[in-house]
Amino acid sequence: xxxxxxxxxxxxxxxxxxxxxxxxxxxxxxxxxxxxxxxxxxxxxxxxxxxxxxxxxxxxxxxxxxxxxxxxxxxxxxxxxxxxxxxxxxxxxxxxxxxxxxxxxxxxxxxxxxxxxxxxxxxxxxxxxxxxxxxxxxxxxxxxxxxxxxxxxxxxxxxxxxxxxxxxxxxxxxxxxxxxxxxxxxxxxxxxxxxxxxxxxxxxxxxxxxxxxxxxxxxxxxxxxxxxxxxxxxxxxxxxxxxxxxxxxxxxxxxxxxxxxxxxxxxxxxxxxxxxxxxxxxxxxxxxxxxxxxxxxxxxxxxxxxxxxxxxxxxxxxxxxxxxxxxxxxxxxxxxxxxxxxxxxxxxxxxxxxxxxxxxxxxxxxxxxxxxxxxxxxxxxxxxx
Amino acid sequence: xxxxxxxxxxxxxxxxxxxxxxxxxxxxxxxxxxxxxxxxxxxxxxxxxxxxxxxxxxxxxxxxxxxxxxxxxxxxxxxxxxxxxxxxxxxxxxxxxxxxxxxxxxxxxxxxxxxxxxxxxxxxxxxxxxxxxxxxxxxxxxxxxxxxxxxxxxxxxxxxxxxxxxxxxxxxxxxxxxxxxxxxxxxxxxxxxxxxxxxxxxxxxxxxxxxxxxxxxxxxxxxxxxxxxxxxxxxxxxxxxxxxxxxxxxxxxxxxxxxxxxxxxxxxxxxxxxxxxxxxxxxxxxxxxxxxxxxxxxxxxxxxxxxxxxxxxxxxxxxxxxxxxxxxxxxxxxxxxxxxxxxxxxxxxxxxxxxxxxxxxxxxxxxxxxxxxxxxxxxxxxxxxxxxxxxxxxxxxxxxxxxxxxxxxxxxxxxxxxxxxxxxxxxxxxxxxxxxxxxxxxxxxxx
Numbered sequence: 001x002x003x004x005x006x007x008x009x010x011x012x013x014x015x016x017x018x019x020x021x022x023x024x025x026x027x028x029x030x031x032x033x034x035x036x037x038x039x040x041x042x043x044x045x046x047x048x049x050x051x052x053x054x055x056x057x058x059x060x061x062x063x064x065x066x067x068x069x070x071x072x073x074x075x076x077x078x079x080x081x082x083x084x085x086x087x088x089x090x091x092x093x094x095x096x097x098x099x100x101x102x103x104x105x106x107x108x109x110x111x112x113x114x115x116x117x118x119x120x121x122x123x124x125x126x127x128x129x130x131x132x133x134x135x136x137x138x139x140x141x142x143x144x145x146x147x148x149x150x151x152x153x154x155x156x157x158x159x160x161x162x163x164x165x166x167x168x169x170x171x172x173x174x175x176x177x178x179x180x181x182x183x184x185x186x187x188x189x190x191x192x193x194x195x196x197x198x199x200x201x202x203x204x205x206x207x208x209x210x211x212x213x214x215x216x217x218x219x220x221x222x223x224x225x226x227x228x229x230x231x232x233x234x235x236x237x238x239x240x241x242x243x244x245x246x247x248x249x250x251x252x253x254x255x256x257x258x259x260x261x262x263x264x265x266x267x268x269x270x271x272x273x274x275x276x277x278x279x280x281x282x283x284x285x286x287x288x289x290x291x292x293x294x295x296x297x298x299x300x301x302x303x304x305x306x307x308x309x310x311x312x313x314x315x316x317x318x319x320x321x322x323x324x325x326x327x328x329x330x331x332x333x334x335x336x337x338x339x340x341x342x343x344x345x346x347x348x349x350x351x352x353x354x355x356x357x358x359x360x361x362x363x364x365x366x367x368x369x370x371x372x373x374x375x376x377x378x379x380x381x382x383x384x385x
Numbered sequence: 386x387x388x389x390x391x392x393x394x395x396x397x398x399x400x401x402x403x404x405x406x407x408x409x410x411x412x413x414x415x416x417x418x419x420x421x422x423x424x425x426x427x428x429x430x431x432x433x434x435x436x437x438x439x440x441x442x443x444x445x446x447x448x449x450x451x452x453x454x455x456x457x458x459x460x461x462x463x464x465x466x467x468x469x470x471x472x473x474x475x476x477x478x479x480x481x482x483x484x485x486x487x488x489x490x491x492x493x494x495x496x497x498x499x500x501x502x503x504x505x506x507x508x509x510x511x512x513x514x515x516x517x518x519x520x521x522x523x524x525x526x527x528x529x530x531x532x533x534x535x536x537x538x539x540x541x542x543x544x545x546x547x548x549x550x551x552x553x554x555x556x557x558x559x560x561x562x563x564x565x566x567x568x569x570x571x572x573x574x575x576x577x578x579x580x581x582x583x584x585x586x587x588x589x590x591x592x593x594x595x596x597x598x599x600x601x602x603x604x605x606x607x608x609x610x611x612x613x614x615x616x617x618x619x620x621x622x623x624x625x626x627x628x629x630x631x632x633x634x635x636x637x638x639x640x641x642x643x644x645x646x647x648x649x650x651x652x653x654x655x656x657x658x659x660x661x662x663x664x665x666x667x668x669x670x671x672x673x674x675x676x677x678x679x680x681x682x683x684x685x686x687x688x689x690x691x692x693x694x695x696x697x698x699x700x701x702x703x704x705x706x707x708x709x710x711x712x713x714x715x716x717x718x719x720x721x722x723x724x725x726x727x728x729x730x731x732x733x734x735x736x737x738x739x740x741x742x743x744x745x746x747x748x749x750x751x752x753x754x755x756x757x758x759x760x761x762x763x764x765x766x767x768x769x770x771x772x773x774x775x776x777x778x779x780x781x782x783x784x785x786x787x788x789x790x791x792x793x794x795x796x797x798x799x800x801x802x803x804x805x806x807x808x809x810x811x812x813x814x815x816x817x818x819x820x821x822x823x824x825x826x827x828x829x830x831x832x
Contacts, residue, residue, distance in 0.1 A: 121665070124665060124719070124722075127722070127723060131725075140474070140476045140501075140564070142564070142728075143563055143564065143582040143583075143613055144582060144613045144615060144632050144672070144728075145725075145728045147610060147611065147612070147613050147632055148632055148668065148669045148672060148728070150611075151611055151668055151669075152665055152666070152668070152669065155665055155668070156665060
């Protein structure tokens, strides 16, 4: 039986890991595991609901506690903004300060990857990518802000490319063997290198182990305020033995699966055509040649601002698979129609009303509610297993 | 008193008035989004997120209290912009008033107000007389029975209670794809510019269906977009000159006589980056949020996230003066990036004779920098200091470990209480400071 059921009304819920240790799971974790399960069973309806769920999660009030290394020391991040050299990065313990330093890193680069600076840089990259994705559903996003965030991402990418850590990270992602995350963040990263894509899927032991550990030993520092705990799904693994590659995989829930890239883009198009204009970083409209070596961050970010590119030709096999699902049903506008009475609801409010089991639950569409109940049920099963 | 900013540099500021709701529960529509004095300083206009414009008028100085300048009371309130929906893009267009600019004074008052997409010209006129004695109508407006009309008379004007009307005279729409961030009236009083993220348009105040595009920085390929326009303003005296600032910390001065499209700037003002302070946030904090010419037209002031810079228009290589607004935030940039505060757009303003500049900060603090005496002061706009004519006490933020009494530590600052909009009376030492939903008016202490 399920020892403790996840209650999605409450963002933070005690449950237990395999060793019987108490861990705190957030809605983000639950959603991530749900996402994985849904993709595994190719349950598209469930999947798109989770995607909407994730999108509605805290937008401008993004609390990147869950992005930060799961410690309490977020104030240490970039204290002076000075760049540390790699020479002293190896001696630095992990930012957490609680976890032991990496026991044995295979190479200097990997050691550098686990240094405090690079972990900080990584989390900044994650934070920026998340910010680019979370956007107003109803109002056009702020172009200036998006440009500045995209430039920051580009800057980090350039630096990581110079360090050589970028290559390692994308290779590890390729090896992660996880279903592709629809979040554009990974798509953005995917498109950087073709070498990694074609390099094959030789699994690297440390990353696989890291992932497993990551999902079970996560501990996220949350503020006491319940409101702020409804956050994005990404969480970082505690163990610093992970390379930043697997860290990234853990952060986004899953690494890319290269051969599924096309499919996922197609899926994305289907159910997110309506709101692709709103979402800053939908990447489908962009250049589909993801083998290009050039950084294509800007394309995902700014493609939507001007021309809405036509949807890519759908994969016939995929079409057949999902022919029974009506994508327009999960159009965000449809979902939100029932809540037009309060058009200025913030994303948190929207999330709460969607997730609430009380009388304020989504009333416009009962099937939507039943899907949410189904989702909750699925979550319970997942977490219990 | 001609706005002597800091004659003896011992200017003391007193609380004068506060406008807006008292309770802490802030309705989103009441959030003030712009503040602007008119050219005489008699009128003070505010715009809010709900699309409303509220205009305050200064009472004439009373003979009883010659030491106290007149108070500002509500003169007119009207709904300038309504929320709209762009059906083509399935996006809402916010009705929030981004900027208000007064036109130079005529018989009636004119102002331009803009939201993200549409600029409107409003005429604010007074009516204090009404016609009486119509032949065909009764006083209450009903039509008279013609049989009862036996004589003819000429209607005459009789005084009535003052009524202030605001009527939209022009609507300048459909010219901007991106969000309008600035409007600026030209010194020729015939044209004005409107700037969005990527383009600047030149309008004639009389013509609403056409505008000239004078700056376009949109790249052919949107993937290559790395810089946006953040603010623009016409020169106060030279009607052919304007400047625009960018998110990369550059200011470009353009001369409209050179060519129709001013993509090639006449001057570019940019300060080289300090390599010691380089970080991933360097670009973000260098993004200029506001640019204002001095009244003389010799200087211009820019506001980026941490500082205010004064530029001499004749020197492009670096600013002539730099003032740190809240340098103690430099070590907190990551947290501020996390909670999006790093993207806050602070405005700045000059006093009447260009000797003092002012800008806002967090925790409802605002800062003034005296350029002549090289002094600065931090003041707070809060309800605690709202006793009439109570002198504002300078505030201090402690940066070191040891916190003195009355100082506030950086970690105790409330980043939700930000002062983004401030305005200085063009002639006197009266300032209007907008907190989230309140407007504070402070005056110089007169003895």
